[in-house]
Amino acid sequence: MIEIDDVSFSYDRGKTNTLKNISLDILEKQVTSFIGPSGCGKSTLLRCLNRMNDLVDTSCITNGEIRIMGHDIHGKDVDAIELRKQVGMVFQKYNPFPKSIYDNVAYGLRIQGIKKKDQLDQAVEKSLRGAALWDEVKDRLKDSALGLSGGQQQRLCIARTIAVQPRVILMDEPCSALDPIATAKVEELITELRQEFTIVIVTHSMQQASRVSDHTAFFYLGELIEYGPTDRVFQNPEQKRTEDYISGRFG
Amino acid sequence: MSEKTMKENPMRRKKSRFFGLNKQDIIKYYFGGNAAAAIIALVLICWFLLSQAFFFFPNYRNSLQLYRESGQEYVDFSDDRLQAQVKISSLMSQVSGYELRERIGVDADSYAIYVNFRGLLAKKVKFELKDYARAREKEGIMEFLGEEEQNQIRQSIEAAKQSLENAAKTAAAAIEFSDIEDKSLQYAPEKLEFFRQAAVEGVILGETPESVKAIQAAVDTKKQKLLGELPVFVKLAEAQDVIQAPQAAFRDFITQQRKYALETKARGVAFKSAAEEKASLDERAKSATSEEEKKRLAIKSVRYLTQEPDYAKLNAPLYESKAQQAALAVDLLVATEKSVSMLPDPSELTSVGAKKRLGDIKKGFEEVEEIFADKGNEASTWDHTKHYSMSEAVVGFFFGTKWVTNSSWQDFYGVVPLFLGSFGAALVAVILAVPFAVGGAIYVNRLSSPMEQQVIKPVIEFIQAIPSVVLAFFGVIVLGSFLFKYGQNPALAWIPGFPIEGKLTMLNAGVLLALMAVPTIFTLAEDALNNVPKSYQEASLALGATKLQTVLKVILPSCFSGVIAAVLLGFGRIVGETMVVLLVMGGRIAIPTSFTDPAHSMTGILAQEIGEVDKGSLHWGALFMVGLVLFTVSLSLNWLAQTILRRLAKHK
Ligand SMILES: Nc1ncnc2c1ncn2[C@@H]1O[C@H](COP(=O)(O)OP(=O)(O)OP(=O)(O)O)[C@@H](O)[C@H]1O
Ligand SMILES: [Mg+2]
Numbered sequence: 001m002i003e004i005d006d007v008s009f010s011y012d013r014g015k016t017n018t019l020k021n022i023s024l025d026i027l028e029k030q031v032t033s034f035i036g037p038s039g040c041g042k043s044t045l046l047r048c049l050n051r052m053n054d055l056v057d058t059s060c061i062t063n064g065e066i067r068i069m070g071h072d073i074h075g076k077d078v079d080a081i082e083l084r085k086q087v088g089m090v091f092q093k094y095n096p097f098p099k100s101i102y103d104n105v106a107y108g109l110r111i112q113g114i115k116k117k118d119q120l121d122q123a124v125e126k127s128l129r130g131a132a133l134w135d136e137v138k139d140r141l142k143d144s145a146l147g148l149s150g151g152q153q154q155r156l157c158i159a160r161t162i163a164v165q166p167r168v169i170l171m172d173e174p175c176s177a178l179d180p181i182a183t184a185k186v187e188e189l190i191t192e193l194r195q196e197f198t199i200v201i202v203t204h205s206m207q208q209a210s211r212v213s214d215h216t217a218f219f220y221l222g223e224l225i226e227y228g229p230t231d232r233v234f235q236n237p238e239q240k241r242t243e244d245y246i247s248g249r250f251g
Numbered sequence: 252m253s254e255k256t257m258k259e260n261p262m263r264r265k266k267s268r269f270f271g272l273n274k275q276d277i278i279k280y281y282f283g284g285n286a287a288a289a290i291i292a293l294v295l296i297c298w299f300l301l302s303q304a305f306f307f308f309p310n311y312r313n314s315l316q317l318y319r320e321s322g323q324e325y326v327d328f329s330d331d332r333l334q335a336q337v338k339i340s341s342l343m344s345q346v347s348g349y350e351l352r353e354r355i356g357v358d359a360d361s362y363a364i365y366v367n368f369r370g371l372l373a374k375k376v377k378f379e380l381k382d383y384a385r386a387r388e389k390e391g392i393m394e395f396l397g398e399e400e401q402n403q404i405r406q407s408i409e410a411a412k413q414s415l416e417n418a419a420k421t422a423a424a425a426i427e428f429s430d431i432e433d434k435s436l437q438y439a440p441e442k443l444e445f446f447r448q449a450a451v452e453g454v455i456l457g458e459t460p461e462s463v464k465a466i467q468a469a470v471d472t473k474k475q476k477l478l479g480e481l482p483v484f485v486k487l488a489e490a491q492d493v494i495q496a497p498q499a500a501f502r503d504f505i506t507q508q509r510k511y512a513l514e515t516k517a518r519g520v521a522f523k524s525a526a527e528e529k530a531s532l533d534e535r536a537k538s539a540t541s542e543e544e545k546k547r548l549a550i551k552s553v554r555y556l557t558q559e560p561d562y563a564k565l566n567a568p569l570y571e572s573k574a575q576q577a578a579l580a581v582d583l584l585v586a587t588e589k590s591v592s593m594l595p596d597p598s599e600l601t602s603v604g605a606k607k608r609l610g611d612i613k614k615g616f617e618e619v620e621e622i623f624a625d626k627g628n629e630a631s632t633w634d635h636t637k638h639y640s641m642s643e644a645v646v647g648f649f650f651g652t653k654w655v656t657n658s659s660w661q662d663f664y665g666v667v668p669l670f671l672g673s674f675g676a677a678l679v680a681v682i683l684a685v686p687f688a689v690g691g692a693i694y695v696n697r698l699s700s701p702m703e704q705q706v707i708k709p710v711i712e713f714i715q716a717i718p719s720v721v722l723a724f725f726g727v728i729v730l731g732s733f734l735f736k737y738g739q740n741p742a743l744a745w746i747p748g749f750p751i752e753g754k755l756t757m758l759n760a761g762v763l764l765a766l767m768a769v770p771t772i773f774t775l776a777e778d779a780l781n782n783v784p785k786s787y788q789e790a791s792l793a794l795g796a797t798k799l800q801t802v803l804k805v806i807l808p809s810c811f812s813g814v815i816a817a818v819l820l821g822f823g824r825i826v827g828e829t830m831v832v833l834l835v836m837g838g839r840i841a842i843p844t845s846f847t848d849p850a851h852s853m854t855g856i857l858a859q860e861i862g863e864v865d866k867g868s869l870h871w872g873a874l875f876m877v878g879l880v881l882f883t884v885s886l887s888l889n890w891l892a893q894t895i896l897r898r899l900a901k902h903k
Contacts, residue, residue, distance in 0.1 A: 085795035095786035
């Protein structure tokens, strides 16, 4: 589904590489988790996948290419806007717009020019159901999204993302601002979404990675150290550094 | 604590003291004192304004009461009707003037342009002109001189003429139509050479050259022919005759009555000042210490006449004239109606200006009918003894449409024309400034590269550093002509207020004020945009929105009230601006009917009149009231903006 092929990435016009020669294939309709100590470049790689790094003027891919469904995402015929419609993203800090719940979910469709009320209604309901939020908010769709609890807001952000029907969802520490109960709900949701979407999740919680993901990639100082099925990576890691990190000896 | 006490107290205060205060205290009181001084200054200013303005309303009421008692009010009922009617008849002559100019064509202004050209040229070659004149002085004594000397003189005259001609030709080549007053705008550039030559010729000859005279004569014949034969002009002339016929009688009638009213008023004023003088003498007598002084003051006081004028008797001629006045007014209205019905159809006119004025006449006539009904009614029921109430004086100030000062007839202090001038110019400014300032803020904050940011922001903020008098200067010299020139473009005629009829207008002032408002609105709007969390933008972009969609649908809505507050503060900033409106707006005190009219402003009138008015007079009080209104407007705008900003801060 996503092929990352020998990618190096720099935030400062190639002076220093934040990511170094990373190669990995992310499989369709599977959950892949990125783990590693802080500052190792997990978010950076994630943001490469939907070209959010374009916002940083001095950033550039210095080597290799990223292919999604076989197409180079930096190819001449690829528009970042269209790419992002295929590759959605959920952020660490939940960030609904200061609009109503309904408008938040409908936003992505409205900017695509969809105006028909019944079409929007349907999509909003479907997405909220998909994000396991429908029953909690169905009577207050016109209320401000900022009035929801943190966990609800994060699930609303997920609903907003799936409303545009992407193929891939990137999640950058989606639970780090949530309490354990809300976290459990979101994790449950991730396993649900797996049936429909390809999911990449960055997390600092080893338990979370082992609970929700099928594959795990471990990064260290901008390099990919180990990548494989979650069970194998956690139970018998091939690399010493992976083992040290997982068992909490550093990080 | 039975153990030994420490010799040195480690908790002892170490700081040295100064008048019982330590350093911390001094710093605290210093800043506290500054804050207090600011508040006290504000309170004092409010108090000062209020105390000066306080006596305005009672004084204004008294003044208006005398205006009624003296019969001036009654006379003005008639005069208002006459003025309204005269306005219609002057519009009619304008219709015919515009139409005539249009029909005659470009040559209509030839002579005026020639005069302008020659004037400019004469200025440029004034030394050569002088030399030539000096050389020719000797012509007079030529006959007494010998052959040889005569020849010499002839030669020197010829030489001076030659050098004048050369200089004039070079100078004329440099003159363009754009150097000439407005009328040349419509001229084809081919004509330029003709005027240059004519001007050179005229300067050398010292009189109008034949070529110009010929054009002028042709224009005159054409004019006479048009006026005499073309049905439009015949109709217009007839209508003008009809409308003007009854004016003289009414005017004479008013002039007669005015004399009575002024006489009555003079007596009233004399009585009032005498009574005041007497009262103050009595007051002084009461508090005098010695008997002698008391007696002296009492004698002085008796000398003052305190008999109130017999207004009923003085106004008798006015009451007697009521029937005549009504009859004359009916004549006037009937004539107006008849004349308006005689006017040509708009389709017979060719000039845009004439058509516009014809439309104004139709509209104006309805107004005239209303004025005649109202004022006629008031005149017939007029009674000089009716009490002028305080609330009428208050309404007269806040809703009065006349601001007349230093009048030998009666002063009026109605703030509406000034208020509308200030407000109108500020409104034009805000409407122009908001797209630029907010658009600029969005661009700089969200769309531009850091390089562009570093250039644009300081440049916009630099505008603030331009002294307003410099801007005003620019408005008078450059912008006025520019707007006037391009405001003539027929493509703009659909906008109300176009074509522009002068250089000093609310529009001109508005454009400059917009320039002054842009930095304020820009800076504050950019702040507001900055306060929008980055995460909104990221979320929107991650959903596949373009940058523009993100700005319009997410970022702007979430800082909308901040932008509104920025606009309000910008508005407040320019409502209080003085120099530009004083110099650029044309200073006409009348209710503006469109944004291209000249107008006056509250700030402008204060700056202009406060220096030359007697302290404590009615006019002085009126100016302070204007100041108070201005202060209130600015304060409420500020307050509104603060409230919005505060509410915004609470939401976060
Ligand atoms: N916008 C940026 N501009 C320049 N450098 C950046 C930028 N964002 C991140 N970096 C740098 O890139 C490196 C990798 O950062 P990244 O955010 O990818 O780490 P991470 O693995 O996500 O860490 P964490 O677990 O703390 O989120 C860090 O050294 C960081 O300082
Ligand atoms: Mg990160």
